[in-house]
Amino acid sequence: MIATRDDCLALDTRDSIAHLRDRFVLPAGINYLDGNSLGLLPKSVAPRLKQAIEHEWAQGLIRSWNDAGWYRAPQRVGAKIAKLIGAGAANVIVTDSTSVDLFKVLAAALRLHPGRSKILALNGDFPTDAYIAGGVARFSGARFVRVDANDLIAAIDDDVAIVSLTHVNYKSGLVHDLRALTQAAQAKGALIVWDLSHSTGIMPLSLEADGADFAVGCGYKYLNGGPGAPAYVFVAERHQEKFDHPLNGWLGHADPFAFAGDFAPAQGMDKLLTGTPPILSLLALDAALDAFDGVDMHTVRAKVESLTQTFVELAEERLLRHGFDLISPRAAKMRGGQVSLAHPEGYAIMQALIARGLIGDYRAPDIVRFGFAPLYTRHIDVFDAVAVIDDVMTARAWDTPQFKARKAVT
Ligand SMILES: Cc1ncc(COP(=O)(O)O)c(C=O)c1O
Incomplete structure (x- = not known):
């Protein structure tokens, strides 16, 4: 049973793939739980694109189909x-x-x-x-x-x-x-x-x-x-x-x-x-x-189960009382990398969370969805996310016209 942030910290300390997080660009002040929609930017990408744009495209031009291996x-x-x-x-x-x-x-x-x-x-x-x-x-x-x-x-x-x-x-x-x-x-x-x-x-x-x-x-x-x-x-x-x-x-x-x-x-x-x-x-x-590179997918899977289990247990303890239903399977082995909660005000709730720096996504008609991408998400991120959701619900921070106005992409 996960009770405290220190419990989560202890899980992160024992995480043998924790170092992979360093392979990604982490936006400041954001708890990103949406890697199941659009993953974080890996640090390896920008230098590769710079090379592709400034050398292969700008200088090599059509020759790069052969010379740079594009083909x-x-x-x-x-x-x-x-x-x-x-x-x-x-x-x-x-x-x-x-x-x-x-x-x-x-x-x-x-x-x-x-x-x-x-x-x-x-x-x-x-x-x-x-x-x-x-x-x-x-x-x-x-x-x-x-x-x-x-x-x-x-x-x-x-x-x-x-x-x-x-x-x-x-x-x-x-x-x-x-x-x-x-x-x-x-x-x-x-x-x-x-x-x-x-x-x-x-x-x-x-x-x-x-x-x-x-x-x-x-x-x-x-x-x-x-x-x-x-x-x-x-x-x-x-x-x-x-x-x-x-x-x-x-x-x-x-x-x-x-x-x-x-x-x-x-x-x-x-x-x-x-x-x-x-x-x-x-x-x-x-x-x-x-x-x-060098990542064992069985270790990755074990981490996914641990992250989603942490979220499910904390959600049962602190979030279901706000009117959320857990619609993801209760058994870790039956879940992918996400946990979804249903709430009639799901859209506005997700907008309020995003305004607080917790990014997940909303799926009509009533689902808030949190993705736990195992290469960069930590157990403390899970703990912090639940605390923010709990706060937003307790304060009814979602209950404003600003958060109820639908954007094109949800
Ligand atoms: C299961 C599944 N298939 C397909 C897609 C999207 O397909 P496309 O890349 O063609 O937009 C998604 C997008 O979220 C998806 O979840």
Whole structure:
């Protein structure tokens, strides 16, 4: 049981990865619990971008596609991410956004399974995943079906081509059993697609050992790649040869600089490329990933559980009495890197917290969400956050028109 700030300090003193915090730029006066939306800036990024802008772009110009290694950056950065998700270096590529990559994967997976016509997903997963699946279904004559988690296995009938799941739910932080669900889907003859946006960087993942077919995920949350960082996509080697998606751009061609009139797909993951990548964002992500150098992901996962458990215990002691409901799982092993509380005044409460320097985020209709990015968050940050929330609630500091006015991005 965590009772005092000194207890938290003691946990931080014993934290064997506490030194990783020094790899990040820490904004003064801010307790940042939003690394699950946009990670902190790693110190390695600014020098890399300075080099890219002042030398590779300003001086090297077009030559830098060859000379500075820009051309192979999607594959090189993909290989770095592959290590974090338990995939072979050649089976991951960085390109486009999670939404676009999911479109490519779902469209291609349907073609791998011509006898079946349904894409199955869960109610309550991140909206873009459902919108994209709905779009793929609409344009391909397939059907998109959503069910509650308890009904998932039963719903995998012999017309389900693809089960498309988010590994960690963006609202509750609930973690699904990736291996068990992969096996369950495949046992019923379906392919499985995982959205790892809220998993990669906070837990060990073993996509290939677990037999996953496909995965996508974003670069700007726990991977700290910066706003709009490109996404990554994994295709199991066994599917790559027949993988055929509709966004064939010139960089996915077997020989882009032949400028051939007709499309011929590149081998392996290169065929997932479409157009010219955003090189500066890609290089920022490349440098950001160095924050994971030498880091054992099992230690990272243990820290995530300790941080979220500390928050849950303190919240039960000091916050639930203010009318919050804990909507994240009570068991640490079932949670990703976030803890979410529901409160009817969630929006205004989060604005009041941000005004006090505690940054989390709000998800409609009533959720305040706190992310505990394990590379830089300390137990004392968790303690201090709970104290600020307790204060804001006790003083009803959220109850002003200023905090109730909605901004465009929540
Ligand atoms: C699970 C999940 N998938 C996808 C996205 C976003 O996709 P994109 O990077 O295409 O905006 C998010 C954003 O928060 C997310 O939580």
